[in-house]
Amino acid sequence: MSSSQFEPIPMMSDAPAPAPAAAPQEQASPIRDAIQEAISSHEVILFMKGTPEAPACGFSARTVAMLQELEVPFAAVDILPDPRIRQELSAISNWPTIPQLFHHGELIGGCDIVTEMYESGELAETLR
Amino acid sequence: MLSSDEIKQRIEAAIPGAEAEVEDYTGGSDHFRATVTAEAFEGLSRVQQHRLVYGVLEGEIGGAIHALALKTRTPSKINTP
Numbered sequence: 001m002s003s004s005q006f007e008p009i010p011m012m013s014d015a016p017a018p019a020p021a022a023a024p025q026e027q028a029s030p031i032r033d034a035i036q037e038a039i040s041s042h043e044v045i046l047f048m049k050g051t052p053e054a055p056a057c058g059f060s061a062r063t064v065a066m067l068q069e070l071e072v073p074f075a076a077v078d079i080l081p082d083p084r085i086r087q088e089l090s091a092i093s094n095w096p097t098i099p100q101l102f103h104h105g106e107l108i109g110g111c112d113i114v115t116e117m118y119e120s121g122e123l124a125e126t127l128r
Numbered sequence: 129m130l131s132s133d134e135i136k137q138r139i140e141a142a143i144p145g146a147e148a149e150v151e152d153y154t155g156g157s158d159h160f161r162a163t164v165t166a167e168a169f170e171g172l173s174r175v176q177q178h179r180l181v182y183g184v185l186e187g188e189i190g191g192a193i194h195a196l197a198l199k200t201r202t203p204s205k206i207n208t209p
Binding site for chain 2: 096109110111117
């Protein structure tokens with residue numbers, strides 16, 4: 001599998017948080033904004049433990065394997081480097097577990113749903 | 129720690145008409161496999177069906193429950209893939 005099949009996205013940045021607004025209704029969350037941006041700007045994006053080359057969890061590994069089997073290009077985000085990535089992601093998606101696969105900004109599901117859809121052929125149809 | 133029976137009971141108590149089969153597949157009381165069949169899933173997407181079940185177990189997933197492999201079904205779709 002060529003490494004051009006996915007595009008790892010670094011979520012961590014040393015950039016300082018923007019100065020708080022005069023009347024902050026919500027706390028600024030650069031990580032949440034980066035996740036939102038990543039979800040909306042990639043057709044297919046997988047939030048996983050580890051990387052596609054070195055998955056750190058069996059569920060993430062299986063999900064990567066199915067996407068690669070279907071030769072679907074996808075972006076990947078490793079949630080492990082900072083616990084806030086997972087917190088913010090789950091808050092955005094209303095989904096407690098990892099991996100999470102998004103297509104056109106919509107949550108497709110976790111490993112179980114992706115597996116069911118892979119087996120029924122629905123995944124190939126949806127992602128192509 | 130949760131047993132597969134406790135998880136089954138919680139799901140069945142919280143989702144009307146639900147039938148849950150729950151298996152502790154490592155024997156370690158932290159990795160479970162569940163199949164939940166419920167009329168309440170009718171008309172919901174898979175993601176919404178799973179959210180219902182996760183909601184019942186809120187706070188346990190990532191805590192006492194390290195992994196929950198989940199399948200959801202409506203009674204009319206039990207035999208379809």
